[in-house]
Amino acid sequence: MSVDEKLMRDAAERGIRYRASLDGRKVGPTPEAVAAVAGFDEALSEEGCGDAETLAMLDEIGSPASVAMAGPRFFGFVIGGSLPVTVAANWLATAWDQNSVMSEITPAVAMLENVSQRWLCELFGLPQDCAASFVTGATIANFTALAAARHKVLADVGWDVEKHGLIGAPELTVIVGEEAHPTLMKSLGLLGLGRDKALRIPVDGQGRLIADALPEIGGPTIVCTQVGNINTGAFDPVGEICSAVRPAGAWVHVDGAFGLWAAAVPGMRHLVEGIGQADSWATDAHKWLNVPYDSGVAITQHGSALKAAMAITADYLITDTEHRNPSDFTPELSRRARGVDVWAALRSLGKNGVEDLVERCCSHARRFADGLRRGGYEVLNDVVLNQVLVSFGNDDTTAQVIGEIQRDGTCWCGGTVWQGRRAMRISVCNWSTTVADVDTSLDAMLACAERVKRT
């Protein structure tokens, strides 16, 4: 066996061992493991340290210092895990090392993006002629879709924003709900539309934009909606919003980082009613589809606007092609073959597998909520999706219980403040979480809350 082959087999074996350890270990790293990362902080050597030793060091120091986010009892941050087939496909695609820019030189990757684009639109019930962009996550998916929106609404009044920029451009109004995710506001900032300039529309007790509070639309306008509130999981009434603003020419964008996946479940489609009327959608694959980081998707009905915002040409690039060039739709030129992981997840799960994955997580969330209520604690949100917000009493007690749960290590949950009250967030979107994981975690949560009460 060559040295290189031995190295790669060693990496695969270490990765497999790591994954097998996830179920049995505490979710957070020990303080000793965290302290040991100082071992990475060495001087850059003159001669290099050797491949095998470098890999061993990475595993021996890095693996114990990781949080078991890929494991079944990490319920922080709505981040999902990674299906084995997606990790395996990702490893293979990394071995290919394709620069996924042009279909002429990466035909397999380009085709897998084409297929994934079609399958995603079918799953979400979106028009089949939409264009998709395979990007790093929902932040950049929002940015990408909003760049297309900015192009179209200004082109409609005769302004070419790519050519002339925003200085001297016609006034563009952006409307968001009070509960828009901060990364959406960041995307607006990156686009020169201002993080604080958007008109913010009030929301209800679950964080849903109140459609009746929308102003009359006039001139170039982008309305940003959200399906899947980061705290409550609630859905803006996208259909109602589209009916109110689209006749006046506004572009409706949907930030569906995780909530868009409800559209893949026939029994949950009422939550996303009217979503197909919107102009663009952003979602994550590294959340509910459970593919490795980093993977998000922007989709729009206006492929030509997206292309106008993103495509470039250069004499050395093969941009003149009858095929779909991936980089015509993304902010980046060079990038990894991220459509491969998406394709692998979708092909292996099929429609029923995606539906089952989403439903299972929602059912786990309801089980958490029921168990916590039975334990005497208050669930602050309507559990319509995979999110549970729980208060263990006053703000101080809730903060202490969250700390105790994190120290205990059976599971991991983070905190938030929901409409003025401190709460613990439970987000369920890992493919490997079982009912037994939920029950073990519930027992640990209730025991931690009891301990805090006694002190």
Ligand SMILES: Cc1ncc(COP(=O)(O)O)c(C=O)c1O
């Ligand atoms: C609604 C919403 N939008 C955007 C994002 C940002 O996603 P990412 O971290 O993948 O960029 C999140 C993250 O949780 C989210 O929930």
